[in-house]
Amino acid sequence: MASQEVFLYRSEAKSYFWTERTFIKRELxxxxxxxxxxxxxxxxxxxxxxxxxxxxxxxPRLIAFGEDEYGRCYLETECIKGSVRGDMAADECRMPQLHHPSEAKSPCAACEGIVSANAERFVQEVVLPQLSRLKSRRTGLEGIVIPPRWVSHHDKREAWRVLESPQADFVFCHNDLVLHNMLFCTQTLKVLALVDMEDCGYFPPEVQQWKRDRTGQFGLYEDMDLVRRHIQLIGG
Structure with a gap:
């Protein structure tokens, strides 16, 4: 018997659900x-x-991807048990016996410091070194080029062509590498998983960006020198 889906939230384009063992996103x-x-x-x-x-x-382990009977896309992955999104990990103290919070369920500065340090270590020692070793002669992924959102926010072209290089000059970029796209253990505050991969692809190395929070990420949209440079690099 299939597990019952529980609605979580929706954006302008997608809806999100939990089941007992999986996480599902669906095209609206x-x-x-x-x-x-x-x-x-x-x-x-x-x-x-x-x-x-x-x-x-x-x-997360990919369980299923495709289109439903109405032609709308869905993607299902395993549920990471005992996890919390990075930007929510310090909304309450996760280590009360160690930090002795004055109020239950209140933001914890000590937990926030641990989350920040663990995220930085995870990105610098695990994510970026391994992504930089994934190389390609073609931009995008499997013939699809989705530019970073700080690029597409300013350049409204309907499609981006695949660029080719005689050498494997392009490295794999996450393009949404930020704290809220990491899942942390609710007990140890160590990173359990990197998530939200829909902006990924092979691009010139300098396109790769790591920003801890939305404020830092939104700063990319306002850095017009960087935006123009990335448009040139990705657009050819």
């Missing part, structure tokens, strides 16, 4: 606001397979 019938939506599902599925096969970066 009235999806809006996010370009290349179907391609994003395909890129995420391909990325999960790639990172599982060729790296030791922890990612």
């Amino acid at each position: 019938p009235d999806a809006a606001g996010l370009p290349w939506l179907k391609q994003r599902f395909a890129v995420e599925a391909a990325t999960l397979r790639l990172l599982s096969d060729q790296t030791s970066i922890p990612v």
Whole structure:
């Protein structure tokens, strides 16, 4: 008997569900606001397979990807038990016997420091070194090029062509590498998984960016020198 789906939340383009063992994202019938939506599902599925096969970066196991009877995309992955999203990990003290919080269920500065340090270590020692070793002669992934959102925010072209190089000059980029796309253990605050792979692909190395929070990430949108440089690098 299939596990019952529990609705979590929705964005302009996708809805999200839990089951007892899995996490599911689905394309909405009235999806809006996010370009290349179907391609994003395909890129995420391909990325999960790639990172599982060729790296030791922890990612959720891909269970299913495809289209339902209405032609809407879905992607199902294993549920990471005992985890919390990075930007929510310090919303309450996860180590009360160690930190002795004055109030239960209140934000914990000590936990926030641990989360920040563990995230930095995970990115610098695990994620970036391994992604940099994944190389290609072609941009994008499996013929799909989805530019980083700080690029597509300014350059509204409908499609980005695949660039080719005689050498394997392009490295694998996450392009949404930020704290809220990491899952942390609710007890130890160590990183359990990297998630949300729909912006991934092979690009010039300098396109890879790591920003701890949304404020830092949104700063990329405002750095017009960087945006113009990345448009030039990705657009050819």
